[in-house]
Amino acid sequence: MNNKFIRIYEDIAGRIRSGDIEAGSLLQSELDLSERYQTSRETIRKALKMLYEEGYIQKIQGKGSIVLDIRKIDFPVSGLISFKELAQKMGHRAQTVVKLFEEQVVDQTLSQKTSFGLNEQLWQINRVRKVDGEHVILDKDYISQRLIPGLNREICQDSIYEYVEQKLGLSISYAKKEILVEEPTDEDRHLLDLEGFHNVVVVRSQVYLEDTSQFQYTESRHRPDKFIFVDFARRK
Amino acid sequence: MNNKFIRIYEDIAGRIRSGDIEAGSLLQSELDLSERYQTSRETIRKALKMLYEEGYIQKIQGKGSIVLDIRKIDFPVSGLISFKELAQKMGHRAQTVVKLFEEQVVDQTLSQKTSFGLNEQLWQINRVRKVDGEHVILDKDYISQRLIPGLNREICQDSIYEYVEQKLGLSISYAKKEILVEEPTDEDRHLLDLEGFHNVVVVRSQVYLEDTSQFQYTESRHRPDKFIFVDFARRK
DNA sequence: AAGTGGTCTAGACCACGCT
DNA sequence: GCGTGGTCTAGACCACTTC
Numbered sequence: 001m002n003n004k005f006i007r008i009y010e011d012i013a014g015r016i017r018s019g020d021i022e023a024g025s026l027l028q029s030e031l032d033l034s035e036r037y038q039t040s041r042e043t044i045r046k047a048l049k050m051l052y053e054e055g056y057i058q059k060i061q062g063k064g065s066i067v068l069d070i071r072k073i074d075f076p077v078s079g080l081i082s083f084k085e086l087a088q089k090m091g092h093r094a095q096t097v098v099k100l101f102e103e104q105v106v107d108q109t110l111s112q113k114t115s116f117g118l119n120e121q122l123w124q125i126n127r128v129r130k131v132d133g134e135h136v137i138l139d140k141d142y143i144s145q146r147l148i149p150g151l152n153r154e155i156c157q158d159s160i161y162e163y164v165e166q167k168l169g170l171s172i173s174y175a176k177k178e179i180l181v182e183e184p185t186d187e188d189r190h191l192l193d194l195e196g197f198h199n200v201v202v203v204r205s206q207v208y209l210e211d212t213s214q215f216q217y218t219e220s221r222h223r224p225d226k227f228i229f230v231d232f233a234r235r236k
Numbered sequence: 237m238n239n240k241f242i243r244i245y246e247d248i249a250g251r252i253r254s255g256d257i258e259a260g261s262l263l264q265s266e267l268d269l270s271e272r273y274q275t276s277r278e279t280i281r282k283a284l285k286m287l288y289e290e291g292y293i294q295k296i297q298g299k300g301s302i303v304l305d306i307r308k309i310d311f312p313v314s315g316l317i318s319f320k321e322l323a324q325k326m327g328h329r330a331q332t333v334v335k336l337f338e339e340q341v342v343d344q345t346l347s348q349k350t351s352f353g354l355n356e357q358l359w360q361i362n363r364v365r366k367v368d369g370e371h372v373i374l375d376k377d378y379i380s381q382r383l384i385p386g387l388n389r390e391i392c393q394d395s396i397y398e399y400v401e402q403k404l405g406l407s408i409s410y411a412k413k414e415i416l417v418e419e420p421t422d423e424d425r426h427l428l429d430l431e432g433f434h435n436v437v438v439v440r441s442q443v444y445l446e447d448t449s450q451f452q453y454t455e456s457r458h459r460p461d462k463f464i465f466v467d468f469a470r471r472k
Numbered sequence: 473a474a475g476t477g478g479t480c481t482a483g484a485c486c487a488c489g490c491t
Numbered sequence: 492g493c494g495t496g497g498t499c500t501a502g503a504c505c506a507c508t509t510c
Contacts, residue, residue: 002486003498024448029476040500045477058409058448061477062507066448173294177467181417181437181460198434199460201417212260212294212302224417224435229465231413238505239479265495276481281496297496298488 008037008047016056016067027065055232082161092131100126101153114142114217115206121145125156128191135193136226140219147215171210178204201227244273244283252292263301291468318397328367336362337389350378350453351442357381361392364427371429372462376455383451407446414440437463
């Protein structure tokens with residue numbers, strides 16, 4: 001790999017995670033680190049900026065870089081992650097059932113809801129996620145046929161993100177997300193094991209590629225007891 | 237103000253928000269900008285990095301910096317914001333009622349729950365938030381007496397964050413947050429206008445100062461229909 | 473006063489997109 | 492090939508903490 005500052009970031013991050021560098025202690029100074037890694041101070045600063053952004057360290061002017069307790073942040077459900085990645089990370093027995101896979105053209109209502117342009121051709125996909133044997137998530141996806149050609153049921157059963165990034169070589173860049181609690185629809189009641197719960201947690205997101213084109217709109221409907229969202233935020 | 241790159245960030249961000257620079261268009265090149273603002277390219281790059289992180293632009297190597305549609309991100313409920321700031325931003329008629337204000341010493345159970353050390357002296361505060369006349373949020377705060385001395389009911393009624401930052405001159409730095417849905421407690425039912433809702437959305441957070449000391453643990457309990465969380469995330 | 477991180481510079485070379 | 496952003500450098504000066 002090329003990037004020096006990323007290699008340095010990974011080295012230090014690894015040593016913090018492994019406990020080699022203790023939480024609460026001070027990192028070496030930027031000058032020391034630039035000698036140790038045989039590089040300029042600005043490059044060290046880039047690596048430390050990444051560590052800071054990921055919640056590994058806190059920097060204090062005149063004092064140094066304090067190592068934070070990463071154990072409580074180690075749970076990055078936040079951000080942009082696919083269901084498959086998440087399930088793997090959590091060590092859950094997870095399963096996906098594709099309930100619907102069809103083509104769809106954007107009309108007025110759908111355009112309002114998804115932010116796709118009128119007449120755009122979409123794949124419409126409904127998938128139920130089974131975690132530890134229970135149907136707890138219903139994902140309703142709308143995906144651009146133009147940007148993501150060649151989708152099929154098999155890919156949807158596995159991982160759409162993997163297909164987009166590995167097979168198509170596209171980069172998923174950013175997403176706008178909205179979380180709120182709603183009444184279950186008949187569809188929710190039918191497809192999910194709601195077991196007397198009176199609400200579902202709905203996560204609506206628009207996902208964009210690196211060139212700023214929107215390729216996906218998703219409505220992810222969770223049984224409330226199985227929903228958890230973890231966040232690490234810095235004050236602006 | 238001193239920092240050149242922040243002034244440049246604010247100038248460009250302002251022009252994007254005002255529509256002076258259109259969404260979808262390309263920013264001037266970094267070289268052009270460095271001439272325009274009479275500064276080095278690295279300084280321009282720092283300003284653009286901020287614009288990128290705040291979701292104003294997307295950078296594409298070899299092409300330029302594309303201006304994103306900020307209107308849909310403009311709603312930073314995400315991150316670290318006080319109730320007062322949020323209510324002001326949303327233009328709501330909001331009101332806070334302090335239901336409980338007393339001193340508390342951390343025992344085993346409380347230490348588990350809040351992550352404060354044993355025997356630490358805390359302020360324990362319960363506040364109900366009224367929005368447009370309805371009691372929709374119950375905030376249960378635990379705040380370190382050692383770090384935040386001189387708290388009282390009046391301050392809690394107004395804004396604790398304002399007191400910490402303005403009066404005490406401390407910097408709030410980062411928070412770990414967890415969102416989930418739970419059954420309402422008797423206290424919730426008593427203090428909130430739940431109106432037949434069977435769940436509450438609970439946001440648990442630990443908040444830290446710049447020197448990495450934890451000064452606050454909060455459990456914020458929301459009526460589900462009044463809860464919304466908006467997020468802008470980049471793929472790592 | 474010494475040591476730390478924060479800002480800024482001017483210049484170099486590389487990787488990528490576009491035409 | 493040209494123009495764009497991405498990386499890296501070596502050095503300067505400033506602001507802050509600590510002793």
